[in-house]
Amino acid sequence: xSLIVQKYGGTSMGSVDRIKNVARRVAKWHAxxxxxxxxxxxxxxxxxxxxxxxNDITSDPDPREQDMLAATGEQASSALLAMALIAEGVPAxxxxxxxVPVRTDSSYTKARIAEIDGDSIRAELDxxxxxxxxxxxxxxxxxxxxxxxxxxxxxxxxxxxxxLGADECLIFTDVDGVYTTDPRVxxxxxxxxxxxxxxxxxxxxxGSKILQIRAxxxxxxxxVPLRVLSSLTDPLIPIEEETESGTLIxxxxxxxxxxxxxxxxxxxxxxxxxxxxxxxxxxxxxYSILGPVAAANIDVDMILQNQSVDGTTDFSFTxxxxxxxxxxxxxxxQVGPAVGAKQVxxxxxxxxxxIVGIGMRSHVGVASLMFRTLAKEGINIQMISTSEIKTSxxxxxxxxxxxxxxxxxxxxxxxxxxxxxxx
Amino acid sequence: xSLIVQKYGGTSMGSVDRIKNVARRVAKWHAxxxxxxxxxxxxxxxxxxxxxxxNDITSDPDPREQDMLAATGEQASSALLAMALIAEGVPAxxxxxxxVPVRTDSSYTKARIAEIDGDSIRAELDxxxxxxxxxxxxxxxxxxxxxxxxxxxxxxxxxxxxxLGADECLIFTDVDGVYTTDPRVxxxxxxxxxxxxxxxxxxxxxGSKILQIRAxxxxxxxxVPLRVLSSLTDPLIPIEEETESGTLIxxxxxxxxxxxxxxxxxxxxxxxxxxxxxxxxxxxxxYSILGPVAAANIDVDMILQNQSVDGTTDFSFTxxxxxxxxxxxxxxxQVGPAVGAKQVxxxxxxxxxxIVGIGMRSHVGVASLMFRTLAKEGINIQMISTSEIKTSxxxxxxxxxxxxxxxxxxxxxxxxxxxxxxx
Numbered sequence: 001x002s003l004i005v006q007k008y009g010g011t012s013m014g015s016v017d018r019i020k021n022v023a024r025r026v027a028k029w030h031a032x033x034x035x036x037x038x039x040x041x042x043x044x045x046x047x048x049x050x051x052x053x054x055n056d057i058t059s060d061p062d063p064r065e066q067d068m069l070a071a072t073g074e075q076a077s078s079a080l081l082a083m084a085l086i087a088e089g090v091p092a093x094x095x096x097x098x099x100v101p102v103r104t105d106s107s108y109t110k111a112r113i114a115e116i117d118g119d120s121i122r123a124e125l126d127x128x129x130x131x132x133x134x135x136x137x138x139x140x141x142x143x144x145x146x147x148x149x150x151x152x153x154x155x156x157x158x159x160x161x162x163x164l165g166a167d168e169c170l171i172f173t174d175v176d177g178v179y180t181t182d183p184r185v186x187x188x189x190x191x192x193x194x195x196x197x198x199x200x201x202x203x204x205x206x207g208s209k210i211l212q213i214r215a216x217x218x219x220x221x222x223x224v225p226l227r228v229l230s231s232l233t234d235p236l237i238p239i240e241e242e243t244e245s246g247t248l249i250x251x252x253x254x255x256x257x258x259x260x261x262x263x264x265x266x267x268x269x270x271x272x273x274x275x276x277x278x279x280x281x282x283x284x285x286x287y288s289i290l291g292p293v294a295a296a297n298i299d300v301d302m303i304l305q306n307q308s309v310d311g312t313t314d315f316s317f318t319x320x321x322x323x324x325x326x327x328x329x330x331x332x333x334q335v336g337p338a339v340g341a342k343q344v345x346x347x348x349x350x351x352x353x354x355i356v357g358i359g360m361r362s363h364v365g366v367a368s369l370m371f372r373t374l375a376k377e378g379i380n381i382q383m384i385s386t387s388e389i390k391t392s393x394x395x396x397x398x399x400x401x402x403x404x405x406x407x408x409x410x411x412x413x414x415x416x417x418x419x420x421x422x423x
Numbered sequence: 424x425s426l427i428v429q430k431y432g433g434t435s436m437g438s439v440d441r442i443k444n445v446a447r448r449v450a451k452w453h454a455x456x457x458x459x460x461x462x463x464x465x466x467x468x469x470x471x472x473x474x475x476x477x478n479d480i481t482s483d484p485d486p487r488e489q490d491m492l493a494a495t496g497e498q499a500s501s502a503l504l505a506m507a508l509i510a511e512g513v514p515a516x517x518x519x520x521x522x523v524p525v526r527t528d529s530s531y532t533k534a535r536i537a538e539i540d541g542d543s544i545r546a547e548l549d550x551x552x553x554x555x556x557x558x559x560x561x562x563x564x565x566x567x568x569x570x571x572x573x574x575x576x577x578x579x580x581x582x583x584x585x586x587l588g589a590d591e592c593l594i595f596t597d598v599d600g601v602y603t604t605d606p607r608v609x610x611x612x613x614x615x616x617x618x619x620x621x622x623x624x625x626x627x628x629x630g631s632k633i634l635q636i637r638a639x640x641x642x643x644x645x646x647v648p649l650r651v652l653s654s655l656t657d658p659l660i661p662i663e664e665e666t667e668s669g670t671l672i673x674x675x676x677x678x679x680x681x682x683x684x685x686x687x688x689x690x691x692x693x694x695x696x697x698x699x700x701x702x703x704x705x706x707x708x709x710y711s712i713l714g715p716v717a718a719a720n721i722d723v724d725m726i727l728q729n730q731s732v733d734g735t736t737d738f739s740f741t742x743x744x745x746x747x748x749x750x751x752x753x754x755x756x757q758v759g760p761a762v763g764a765k766q767v768x769x770x771x772x773x774x775x776x777x778i779v780g781i782g783m784r785s786h787v788g789v790a791s792l793m794f795r796t797l798a799k800e801g802i803n804i805q806m807i808s809t810s811e812i813k814t815s816x817x818x819x820x821x822x823x824x825x826x827x828x829x830x831x832x833x834x835x836x837x838x839x840x841x842x843x844x845x846x
Contacts, residue, residue: 016479050499056439057503058510065509068517069502072495076473079492080480086488087481094491098521099566143522 002167003035003125007135007157010044011174012231013077019043022172023084025235026130030090032239035125037164039135039157040081042073063108067137067147070109071097074134074153082132093124094132097145102138102156104146111146113138113155113218116163125164133160151212158215162222169219169226170246171211176230177247178203178210180413181265185404188414192247195263200226200249202356202390203266216249223251261359261366262411267404269351269397271301271318273382274331278342279315281308288339289315292330298323302352302394304383312342316383318394321348350382351400354392355407367391373410379403425590426458426548430558430580433467434597435654436500442466445595446507448658449553453513455662458548460587462558462580463504465496486531490560490570493532494520497557497576505555516547517555520568525561525579527569534569536561536578536641539586548587556583577638585645592642592649593669594634599653600670601626601633603836604688608827611837615670618686623649623672625779625813626689639672646674684782684789685834690827692820694724695747696773696805697754698739701765704731711762712738715753721746725775725817727806735765739806741817744771773805774823777815778830790814796833802826 006029008022022040029036050069054061061069078094085092097104100121104111124131135153138146148155154171161169177191178200195203197220204213210228219226229246279285290300298319306314319327328346336344360366370391374381379402383394395403408414429452431445445463452459473492477484484492501517508515520527523544527534547554558576561569571578577594584592600614601623618626620643627636633651642649652669660668702708713723721742729737742750751769759767783789793814797804802825806817818826831837 016476019480053439053499053503054506057442057507060510061506062509065502065506065517068505068519069499072499075498076476076492076495079488080476082491083477083484083488084480086485087483094488096491096568145519 001033001035003037003164004029005037005039005157005161005164005166005169007039007153007169007171008041008081008231009153009171009173010041010047012172013040013042013081014044016080018231019077019080019084021235022081022231023088023090025172025231026081026085027088027090028236029239030130036130037121037125037160037166038081038130038132039153039160040074040077040132041135041153043077043080046073046076064144067108067111067145070147071134071137071145074136078132078134085130085132090130091128092130092132094134095121095124096134097137097156098139098143100133102133102159104138104140104148106140106142106144106146108144108146110149111138111140112214113148113159116159118160118163121160121164148214149212151215154212154215155218158218158222158224158226161224162218166224169224171215171226171228172231173210173228174230174232175210175228176233176245177228178249178264180263181404181408182267185267185401186265186408186414188408190414192263194248194250196358197249197251198389199263199356199358202354202387203264219249220251225250261363262355262357262413263359264356265353265404265407265411265413266356267351267353267400269400270320271350271352271394272321272324272327273316273318273347273350273394274327275314275316275345275347276331276336276339276341276343277314277345278312280340281311281313285313285315285339289335290317292335293317293319293327296326296330298327298330302383302385302392315341318350318352318383324348349397350394351397352392352394353400353403353407354390355411356390358389360389360391369410370407373406374403377402377406424456424458426460426587427452428460428462428580428584428587428589428592430462430576430592430594431464431504431654432576432594432596433464433469435595436463436465436504437467439503441654442500442503442507444658445504445654446511446513448595448654449504449508450511450513451659452662453553459553460544460548460583460589461504461553461555462576462583463497463500463555464558464576466500466503469496469499487567490531490534491568493570494557494560494568497559501555501557508553508555513553514551515553515555517557518544518547519557520560520579521562521566523556525556525582527561527563527571529563529565529567529569531567531569533572534561534563535637536571536582539582541583541586544583544587571637572635574635574638577635578641581638581641581645581647581649584647585641589647592647594638594649594651595654596633596651597653597655598633598651599656599668600651601672601687603686604690604827604831608690608824609688609831609837611831613837615686617671617673619781620672620674621812622686622779622781625777625810626687642672643674648673684786685778685780685836686782687779688776688827688830688834688836689779690774690776690823692774692823693743694741694773694775694817695744695750696739696741696770696817697750698737698768698770699754699759699762699764699766700737700768701735702738703763704734704736708736708762709738712758713740715758716740716742716750719749719753721750721753725806725808725815738764741773741775741806747771772820773817774820775815775817776823776826776830777813778834779813781812783812783814792833793830796829797826800825800829 082094135156505517558579
């Protein structure tokens with residue numbers, strides 16, 4: 001008998017029929033003797049519906065009240081799922097975040113989980129019940145409802161698994177696992193059977209929408225094995241077959257993973273590049289530029305400072321599109337004049353493409369194959385950044401699909417893992 | 424400075440624009456220096472939407488889970504209203520039933536309020552905030568969410584007013600008060616400016632849909648003055664004018680009310696009449712007939728036992744349409760044979776018309792004017808029941824409108840209060 005946490009996303013809970021299917025799937029695990037905690041998202045579209053109402057009321061909804069509002073989506077879907085389970089003959093009860101309780105800080109709309117008291121859930125499990133716990137929400141020290149931000153149900157599920165020492169946390173979603181890259185761009189993309197937390201973190205932060213990054217961090221921190229798998233299979237598929245499917249995200253670096261130098265290619269069009277041209281190159285110029293941006297709470301991703309020529313330099317960095325307006329304002333009115341830049345340029349026609357692989361730690365020549373591949377396709381690299389297990393480039397956005405396909409082929413991700421010459 | 428509880432029904436909360444109007448109205452009261460607690464219903468249609476989802480999941484939803492589901496409607500509308508208030512510049516916070524807390528028993532879907540701890544609400548009011556409290560719901564001893572049944576937000580508002588010693592409880596709805604009868608049937612129906620709790624109880628229980636009967640009972644028990652008024656007026660109408668509108672339901676029997684012998688006419692098509700013909704008239708026959716019906720938890724309203732002729736009698740009673748099937752089954756298979764009835768007849772083509780007035784206590788001749796009026800219209804009375812402040816008759820349902828209009832005229836409700844000759 002195992003203790004399993006199962007998280008179902010909004011699409012999996014998107015209709016009465018799908019909720020019934022989730023109930024059948026959970027009933028199968030319960031019948032096999034497992035203890036099951038289910039963490040459902042709101043029915044797809046519901047959170048948007050609620051937040052649209054809020055934004056129709058006021059352009060700047062009070063965050064405490066927004067959480068009070070948004071938390072209802074998961075409360076409703078959890079109650080519906082518990083009903084469906086009971087109707088299937090499975091003893092079940094739903095609990096909200098405050099009933100568990102899931103204690104968080106008071107950062108409304110993006111709260112962080114501080115502590116989960118698992119005693120009441122444990123008692124329900126020991127009484128033979130399936131426990132449905134609302135994702136996405138908790139309660140703060142004032143007794144007010146908080147939410148964890150978009151995708152927060154993943155974090156709820158992982159936190160619940162960590163608090164109760166679950167054997168595995170299954171993330172059911174509308175894809176059947178984590179792919180080497182987006183199959184809509186590269187039809188040859190393959191599902192990874194196993195990947196590491198570190199790779200998953202890089203893939204998640206680079207725009208793969210499968211798992212909320214905080215959920216992966218949480219899982220890594222508390223060593224909770226995560227499995228991403230599809231909720232669109234036959235709910236009565238044998239359990240052995242079900243666990244074989246999907247992608248296991250593990251903290252155990254097994255031999256199979258060692259062989260994979262590059263395991264996936266991520267990409268994103270979410271960034272804008274800003275350049276300050278002809279900046280007098282004085283000591284501390286980077287701080288003079290990025291200090292005010294950071295002070296405005298804007299995350300800077302990639303940074304490039306050119307070699308100084310004739311005492312001036314060009315300085316470029318990228319931020320998320322969402323921060324475009326604010327960044328532009330700061331550069332034009334404040335930073336540009338202050339550092340004496342000749343020109344401030346914003347370029348939204350860029351994209352970021354990254355290769356990710358835990359094996360890059362111990363292998364050289366990976367980045368150079370990336371650059372060679374892009375050069376062969378005539379793609380100019382505008383910026384580069386590297387970490388232990390990833391290399392990212394900024395290129396013109398019209399080349400994005402071409403670059404991803406070429407790299408996917410060059411690293412032989414459609415066939416087998418790429419093993420470089422020095423392996 | 425007064426402490427005012429204001430309850431807004433689903434229609435009043437039915438759209439973003441209407442919620443904004445409610446916020447403007449509440450802001451006006453707050454600006455005038457009053458402490459205000461607002462109890463909103465769910466947005467109109469929302470509770471039905473949720474319960475339809477539940478019934479699509481299973482024909483017999485688990486009651487605990489149904490309450491978990493249904494309570495979200497008021498939580499969402501309360502948060503939206505608090506946002507709208509804050510956007511209007513009014514400090515406000517919304518609280519769920521469990522946050523107050525409103526303690527109830529564990530009769531899910533029809534819980535009764537046991538106790539309200541008003542301390543946290545009082546602290547918010549003293550801090551200058553408007554407090555929005557979800558209607559319709561509470562928390563039981565297990566920490567589970569309960570709901571009070573359809574129309575329960577009226578009860579929530581009155582209970583909140585009682586717990587905090589409010590000066591008045593305003594029930595805002597889509598009509599502008601309690602009328603002498605339904606204006607759709609009698610265009611001359613007049614709004615009552617004042618009525619008593621006892622009259623309101625009779626009118627509510629007889630089918631006027633304006634107030635939940637438990638709310639009126641609660642208000643009477645705790646002597647909370649209630650006022651029913653329209654939320655469809657200009658929200659910025661002067662407060663003096665606003666309190667002049669609507670109907671005040673008071674426990675103070677003032678002189679104006681003394682003069683009103685009959686203050687309203689209620690009617691309903693919700694009942695079915697059952698008759699057992701040719702029943703041998705033995706002692707205890709009434710109990711033999713009604714005992715099994717009561718045992719099945721079916722409420723019997725009016726009862727008629729004819730004079731015995733040749734040792735047999737005819738026995739009739741009415742039940743709500745909802746109980747038709749079950750009652751018919753009990754009479755046919757069990758009671759009819761047991762008491763030796765010659766025939767069991769069900770008649771759904773009946774209606775009940777009642778005249779209600781606190782002055783009936785001290786005045787005679789009221790019932791006889793009722794009977795005379797109906798006779799003059801050629802309407803046959805099938806059953807009669809009387810209480811201290813009402814007289815009800817069962818008649819053929821096709822005469823309902825005719826009877827109501829004739830009685831409204833006979834008791835001069837369209838002009839002034841009827842004062843009988845012996846006054």
